[in-house]
Amino acid sequence: VSRSKGLRGTESQREPRIPSQFSQEQRIAMKEALKGAIQIPTVSFSPKELNTTALAEFGEYIRKVFPTVFHTSFIRHEVVGNYSHLFTIKGSDPSMQPYILLAHIDVVPAPDKGWDVPPFSGLERDGFIYGRGTLDNKNSLMAILQALELLLIRNYIPRRSFFIALGHDEEISGINGAQKISALLQARGVQLAFVVDEGSFILDGFIPYLKKPFAMVSVSEKGAINLMLQVNTTTGHSSAPPKETSIGILAAAVSRLEQTPMPNMFGSGPLMTAVEQLANEFPFPTNIVLNNLWLFRPLVSRLMERNYITNSLVRTTTALTMFNAGVKVNVIPPVAEAIINFRLHPAQTVQEVLKLAKDIVADDRIQFHVLDAFDPLPISPSDDQALGYQLLRQTIHSVFPEVNIVAPGTCIGNTDSRHYLNLTTGIYRFNPIYLQPQDFSSIHGINEKISVQAYETQVKFVFEFIQNVILHLEQDCNYVTTTITTTAGQIKWSVQHRLVTGGKLRLGALGEPQTSWFWRLEPGEDNLRPWAPPKGALGFAPLPYPATCCCHPTPGDTNLRKHFPGTSCELSSQGKGSLSLEPRSSRALALPSCPGSDLSRESGGQVGRGLPTETLLHGWGKGQLPSLRGPQSSSLFSVGSKPEHIGICSVAVRCKALKGSISWLEAGSYALWITRESRSQRETQTELGLETTFPLFLLSRQDLPRLPGV
Numbered sequence: 001v002s003r004s005k006g007l008r009g010t011e012s013q014r015e016p017r018i019p020s021q022f023s024q025e026q027r028i029a030m031k032e033a034l035k036g037a038i039q040i041p042t043v044s045f046s047p048k049e050l051n052t053t054a055l056a057e058f059g060e061y062i063r064k065v066f067p068t069v070f071h072t073s074f075i076r077h078e079v080v081g082n083y084s085h086l087f088t089i090k091g092s093d094p095s096m097q098p099y100i101l102l103a104h105i106d107v108v109p110a111p112d113k114g115w116d117v118p119p120f121s122g123l124e125r126d127g128f129i130y131g132r133g134t135l136d137n138k139n140s141l142m143a144i145l146q147a148l149e150l151l152l153i154r155n156y157i158p159r160r161s162f163f164i165a166l167g168h169d170e171e172i173s174g175i176n177g178a179q180k181i182s183a184l185l186q187a188r189g190v191q192l193a194f195v196v197d198e199g200s201f202i203l204d205g206f207i208p209y210l211k212k213p214f215a216m217v218s219v220s221e222k223g224a225i226n227l228m229l230q231v232n233t234t235t236g237h238s239s240a241p242p243k244e245t246s247i248g249i250l251a252a253a254v255s256r257l258e259q260t261p262m263p264n265m266f267g268s269g270p271l272m273t274a275v276e277q278l279a280n281e282f283p284f285p286t287n288i289v290l291n292n293l294w295l296f297r298p299l300v301s302r303l304m305e306r307n308y309i310t311n312s313l314v315r316t317t318t319a320l321t322m323f324n325a326g327v328k329v330n331v332i333p334p335v336a337e338a339i340i341n342f343r344l345h346p347a348q349t350v351q352e353v354l355k356l357a358k359d360i361v362a363d364d365r366i367q368f369h370v371l372d373a374f375d376p377l378p379i380s381p382s383d384d385q386a387l388g389y390q391l392l393r394q395t396i397h398s399v400f401p402e403v404n405i406v407a408p409g410t411c412i413g414n415t416d417s418r419h420y421l422n423l424t425t426g427i428y429r430f431n432p433i434y435l436q437p438q439d440f441s442s443i444h445g446i447n448e449k450i451s452v453q454a455y456e457t458q459v460k461f462v463f464e465f466i467q468n469v470i471l472h473l474e475q476d477c478n479y480v481t482t483t484i485t486t487t488a489g490q491i492k493w494s495v496q497h498r499l500v501t502g503g504k505l506r507l508g509a510l511g512e513p514q515t516s517w518f519w520r521l522e523p524g525e526d527n528l529r530p531w532a533p534p535k536g537a538l539g540f541a542p543l544p545y546p547a548t549c550c551c552h553p554t555p556g557d558t559n560l561r562k563h564f565p566g567t568s569c570e571l572s573s574q575g576k577g578s579l580s581l582e583p584r585s586s587r588a589l590a591l592p593s594c595p596g597s598d599l600s601r602e603s604g605g606q607v608g609r610g611l612p613t614e615t616l617l618h619g620w621g622k623g624q625l626p627s628l629r630g631p632q633s634s635s636l637f638s639v640g641s642k643p644e645h646i647g648i649c650s651v652a653v654r655c656k657a658l659k660g661s662i663s664w665l666e667a668g669s670y671a672l673w674i675t676r677e678s679r680s681q682r683e684t685q686t687e688l689g690l691e692t693t694f695p696l697f698l699l700s701r702q703d704l705p706r707l708p709g710v
């Protein structure tokens with residue numbers, strides 16, 4: 001039987017949460033605090049040119065604005081590398097692995113020209129705070145400290161320890177800030193559960209035809225090479241020039257590089273997972289195209305190239321960023337130098353890209369000098385076991401209930417988080433704010449700004465996130481995760497079945513780790529196929545057969561998948577056991593009860609206008625399946641029909657075999673059994689001797705009393 005992990009609540013989940021509601025006074029204070037931070041010009045020009053006066057002033061500023069953070073007994077504050085800050089927030093439960101939140105103090109330069117308001121004025125106009133750093137990255141920095149301050153003044157004591165690291169030189173590579181903080185933590189023997197840094201957003205309008213915004217959590221980061229090309233030639237009088245000057249030779253070379261893009265690597269990396277998740281959000285016929293990449297991959301990869309942002313996701317980019325040559329108008333230039341900034345696709349390495357660049361340049365007169373380079377960062381996990389990712393996903397769904405999709409992605413820029421590779425395998429880059437293409441251009445560009453409301457929401461997000469991290473990974477448990485999302489005025493269901501086997505899903509003959517969880521078994525067929533519910537369907541569409549069952553005595557076993565079109569069937573799992581299906585009701589229940597066996601069970605629900613219920617059932621166990629007679633009802637998950645009822649529930653159902661009978665353990669008061677039907681289902685389960693485990697994570701606990709039937 002597989003051993004896997006799930007998100008699980010702890011005792012303290014039963015303790016009241018501190019609601020993320022702030023008074024008018026607090027809201028004004030928080031935006032004024034951000035404005036003050038913007039006004040300090042903490043500019044990094046180059047590794048040797050930092051505004052150290054401003055950096056020091058910034059240290060004083062945060063002391064003044066967040067007094068509680070600096071005067072709480074369980075918080076230790078240290079200055080690292082002269083201007084960076086490390087906060088250690090000691091939690092009450094030392095058994096929980098700590099995590100870290102990152103942000104940076106420094107900003108890129110901002111000449112006044114072109115700005116509607118001066119870039120370091122922090123002025124508010126039409127509901128927006130303008131200024132360098134409002135998106136990159138003083139918003140995150142201030143929101144983290146602000147949220148912590150607000151929690152502390154409401155007597156919050158974290159259970160899980162965490163760190164806050166504020167680097168002072170991110171824009172010039174982070175070697176004196178983030179790198180030193182990371183080294184310090186490593187010297188102290190710290191291992192982190194996960195890292196959360198800047199680097200991605202809720203993206204709105206970046207992908208043609210995709211109308212709805214989606215949250216991209218970057219699980220990797222492109223690599224980079226700064227490559228200097230140099231040509232040395234003999235100098236002399238410009239009145240008798242050679243056939244080619246150093247400038248001409250170099251210009252031709254860099255032009256070749258610019259005109260010859262690196263290969264399109266679409267088809268590998270986190271982008272594929274994102275495309276799979278987003279496919280059904282596109283209108284016809286794009287949805288068909290994206291759902292059938294086995295056929296349309298070449299087409300999609302070409303379409304991605306058309307837009308400069310999506311292009312950056314599918315290949316290593318080549319940017320000619322500096323060009324220096326010439327000493328005087330009438331002197332043949334002895335040296336010409338150009339710098340090319342490559343951002344490496346996760347599927348390529350520095351060595352591979354350098355080789356490609358040399359082949360493209362194909363000119364021995366040009367010298368290659370690698371100024372600095374690093375490979376793309378490893379891909380952090382984004383499956384159900386990935387605590388950091390799951391916490392971000394859940395918090396995104398609760399703070400932004402209108403955002404349906406949270407997808408993994410690759411950060412096209414670089415962040416301080418790359419210095420934390422030695423401390424964790426889970427590095428996630430996400431800023432909880434909406435970003436549109438024009439906002440993207442303002443980062444490092446002109447008129448960088450954030451709306452007051454977006455900043456308040458960012459504070460709320462961190463406030464919620466910090467409280468959410470009391471969840472921890474549950475060990476040794478097979479489970480199914482169900483996500484039900486409701487959006488205002490309508491209910492949308494998406495149910496994800498995740499059968500996890502040692503970190504990878506194995507389903508019979510498919511044999512490969514899978515990431516999508518609707519499966520159907522066609523009558524007469526022997527292979528499971530991935531399946532997506534029809535776009536826009538309320539509830540589930542009926543399947544052309546009453547129920548599907550898939551049994552695996554051992555994970556990966558290919559022989560014991562069965563399809564049961566009948567009313568009641570005997571399932572032969574290694575010759576033992578049975579399973580009953582209710583006639584044509586599309587409901588099913590399977591109960592393996594042999595010691596050591598596990599069962600994952602999930603069912604769809606009847607919603608709104610009484611659409612047909614469909615049950616997908618996946619059970620697997622080791623040893624024999626129990627005998628179960630008579631029709632059994634599956635659980636009905638009904639979610640309130642009004643937006644305020646509930647936003648999202650994630651349910652991990654655990655079934656444990658105890659002395660030959662099944663015991664479902666109930667944890668917490670977060671049962672999804674909200675409606676009358678559900679209650680009766682619960683009773684049914686109780687009669688069957690079942691208890692349910694719902695390490696649930698609701699939109700917010702305050703919502704519970706408002707739910708119907710509770």
Ligand SMILES: CCCCCCCCCCCCCCCC(=O)N[C@@H](Cc1ccccc1)C(=O)O
Pocket residue numbers: 136170171172173174198199200201203206207224309310313411412413414415416435440443
């Ligand atoms: C599907 C469409 C996806 C579109 C994605 C667009 C949004 C992505 C926003 C990316 C912002 C990334 C922030 C990066 C921070 C930054 O500017 N870093 C800088 C500085 C730096 C350089 C080297 C090493 C470390 C740091 C950089 O990347 O140059």
